[in-house]
Amino acid sequence: MKMDNIIEIKNLVYEYTEEDETFVAVKNVNLDIKKGSFTVILGHNGSGKSTLAKLMNGLNKPSSGKVLVDGIDTADEEKELEVKRRVGLVFQNPDNQLIASVVEEDVAFGPENLGLEPKIIRQRVDDALKAVGMYEFRKSTPHRLSGGQKQRIAIAGIIAMEPECLVLDEPTAMLDPKGRAEIIETLKRLNSEKGITVVLITHFMEEAESADRVIVMNDGEIIDDGTPKEIFKKVEKLKQVGLDVPQTTELLYELQKNGFDISTDVISIEDTALKISAVLNSEE
Amino acid sequence: MLKDITFGQFYDSKSLLHKADPRIKIVLMVLLIVFIFIAGNMYSLAFAAVSVFSILLVSKVPFKLYLKNMKAILPVLIFTAIINMFYGEGEPIVSFWIFSLTLEGISRAIFMALRIALLIFISSALTYTTTPNDLTDAIEHLLSPLKYVGLKNAVHIMAMMMTIALRFIPTLIEEAEKVMNAQKARGADLESGGLIDRVKALIPILIPLLLSAVRRAYELAEAMECRCYNGGEGKTRMKQMTLSVCDLWISSGAVLISGGIIVLNILI
Numbered sequence: 001m002k003m004d005n006i007i008e009i010k011n012l013v014y015e016y017t018e019e020d021e022t023f024v025a026v027k028n029v030n031l032d033i034k035k036g037s038f039t040v041i042l043g044h045n046g047s048g049k050s051t052l053a054k055l056m057n058g059l060n061k062p063s064s065g066k067v068l069v070d071g072i073d074t075a076d077e078e079k080e081l082e083v084k085r086r087v088g089l090v091f092q093n094p095d096n097q098l099i100a101s102v103v104e105e106d107v108a109f110g111p112e113n114l115g116l117e118p119k120i121i122r123q124r125v126d127d128a129l130k131a132v133g134m135y136e137f138r139k140s141t142p143h144r145l146s147g148g149q150k151q152r153i154a155i156a157g158i159i160a161m162e163p164e165c166l167v168l169d170e171p172t173a174m175l176d177p178k179g180r181a182e183i184i185e186t187l188k189r190l191n192s193e194k195g196i197t198v199v200l201i202t203h204f205m206e207e208a209e210s211a212d213r214v215i216v217m218n219d220g221e222i223i224d225d226g227t228p229k230e231i232f233k234k235v236e237k238l239k240q241v242g243l244d245v246p247q248t249t250e251l252l253y254e255l256q257k258n259g260f261d262i263s264t265d266v267i268s269i270e271d272t273a274l275k276i277s278a279v280l281n282s283e284e
Numbered sequence: 285m286l287k288d289i290t291f292g293q294f295y296d297s298k299s300l301l302h303k304a305d306p307r308i309k310i311v312l313m314v315l316l317i318v319f320i321f322i323a324g325n326m327y328s329l330a331f332a333a334v335s336v337f338s339i340l341l342v343s344k345v346p347f348k349l350y351l352k353n354m355k356a357i358l359p360v361l362i363f364t365a366i367i368n369m370f371y372g373e374g375e376p377i378v379s380f381w382i383f384s385l386t387l388e389g390i391s392r393a394i395f396m397a398l399r400i401a402l403l404i405f406i407s408s409a410l411t412y413t414t415t416p417n418d419l420t421d422a423i424e425h426l427l428s429p430l431k432y433v434g435l436k437n438a439v440h441i442m443a444m445m446m447t448i449a450l451r452f453i454p455t456l457i458e459e460a461e462k463v464m465n466a467q468k469a470r471g472a473d474l475e476s477g478g479l480i481d482r483v484k485a486l487i488p489i490l491i492p493l494l495l496s497a498v499r500r501a502y503e504l505a506e507a508m509e510c511r512c513y514n515g516g517e518g519k520t521r522m523k524q525m526t527l528s529v530c531d532l533w534i535s536s537g538a539v540l541i542s543g544g545i546i547v548l549n550i551l552i
Binding site for chain 2: 054085091100105110114115121143
């Protein structure tokens with residue numbers, strides 16, 4: 001049964017000290033991530049979600065409690081590489097993640113560090129670039145690409161190591177709407193076609209729409225956990241923890257507040273329109 | 285404006301020299317430079333000059349670009365020539381104070397200037413036909429024997445630093461531009477004033493740039509860790525350098541040139 005979860009987090013606490021003051025970034029978190037799932041962790045700035053991301057692949061070590069990746073304790077220094085090759089982490093700023101000035105050489109960096117055969121590396125690099133739809137850019141230099149394209153290269157660089165789980169820490173925060181859509185599209189595809197477990201950390205609620213599971217964090221704690229529909233119903237609660245509710249949800253929420261019998265569990269414009277028209281028709 | 289600066293001088297004209305292995309090119313360049321300095325008489329030096337110009341022709345890079353490089357080095361060239369002119373022994377033609385101009389000095393100056401010019405041409409031929417990344421890789425390969433003399437990781441670290449530098453130069457240039465524009469929008473005056481004023485005006489640009497570079501370095505280190513980087517131990521390479529017929533061609537060319545120089549040195 002244990003192997004169903006790629007990541008198991010038990011009573012996790014993470015503290016750090018800055019100028020003699022101790023801060024608790026993550027307070028007693030318990031969380032299991034199922035293999036092959038698409039989980040979104042929502043939280044505003046300072047909710048501890050980025051710290052949690054770094055705890056998931058051993059970049060940060062727990063102050064107390066445990067993080068197990070495929071049964072391996074991330075606190076075990078000996079197995080550091082084992083953990084990192086299973087859980088790949090993608091950061092916010094694509095510019096600060098790319099190390100080579102040729103796209104394909106950058107993607108090759110991870111597999112090269114794993115000491116694979118040149119032929120296998122070649123194969124993995126090509127596969128990874130195709131998976132993120134950037135194969136035709138393999139010879140370009142990153143600084144000539146758009147933000148969304150660069151972020152896709154960064155994702156390719158991680159999946160070329162063939163991790164079981166991809167953790168992304170606000171990968172869309174610095175991108176324009178087009179780039180953001182590209183990334184979400186890519187992640188959905190990697191999840192459904194390649195079966196890679198995705199943990200997407202974000203403060204954009206829209207991105208949680210197609211997730212299997214949504215986790216809401218505030219002040220270092222998990223305050224809610226459920227399917228997107230369950231979570232989106234609780235507009236009041238989300239607003240309280242400083243999350244921006246999408247315009248469609250906002251509209252439904254206002255309608256609900258003003259006495260219409262309508263729930264706020266959808267996000268896309270089409271679904272919202274359908275809901276409203278259904279209510280209007282039934283009123284007649 | 286700043287963004288258009290390309291680091292390195294690669295000019296893609298798809299010649300024989302472009303296809304050749306960068307490691308071979310570096311070795312041959314060093315070899316030819318040595319022989320240019322071995323060339324001891326007029327004939328062998330003239331032969332070396334003709335050979336170098338034929339290499340430039342083979343590279344298919346416009347000659348204009350080579351001259352551009354030469355222009356940058358011209359002051360050094362002239363300075364060296366002038367110093368050498370007064371360095372010869374023998375019968376002075378003109379002399380004043382402690383300086384005396386001799387025939388031998390003049391010929392020495394011409395020799396020296398020609399040698400330096402050829403050296404610049406031949407190294408430009410390398411940088412125009414090889415991308416900075418290939419150069420970095422080749423240097424790493426060529427220096428790799430150093431790991432047997434106790435410099436185990438030094439070569440890898442040097443190469444890694446060069447790779448990262450090449451990658452971040454355009455990014456930092458872009459950032460410098462942003463900071464400059466931001467400071468200009470706040471009324472910073474970067475163009476007028478004397479030298480001291482201008483240097484002072486650079487401070488509000490350099491400090492944010494430095495801070496951001498440090499922040500970037502920190503994030504990059506974390507990203508590298510996430511990609512299983514552990515200082516290059518057990519690292520393999522995707523790109524394998526292989527020798528081809530081109531390398532045989534350019535190697536035999538270089539050997540012929542070196543041989544020619546020796547023969548002319550001895551015979552005449």
